[in-house]
């Protein structure tokens with residue numbers, strides 16, 4: 001029990017340690033919507049054994065909530081930036097964006113489907129999206 005607890009906090013500390021590297025990559029702005037507010041690290045599945053900058057994004061609170069919440073509908077109007085970030089060359093940004101688009105599509109959001117239909121994904125990236 002205690003061991004699991006330590007591992008949990010150990011991982012959380014490792015994830016937070018990514019923040020420094022990520023904020024250089026993100027230029028201190030949310031990697032999804034571009035907001036400059038308080039930012040936090042969110043891991044993007046599939047989770048590697050050790051926290052990794054290629055499986056994490058630095059995002060603002062509303063974007064973090066959209067990524068981590070599994071209940072309720074997404075705020076589609078707020079997520080229009082996905083039209084751009086779905087094409088990001090930063091892998092975890094693209095993974096996070098495509099997953100959000102798929103959720104929007106499942107919720108019947110028309111523009112999300114259009115973006116997904118026009119999007120070219122590397123087979124490797126597609127496999128990662130599916131694996132999450």
Ligand SMILES: [Zn+2]
Nearest residue numbers: 030033060063
């Ligand atoms: Zn954001």
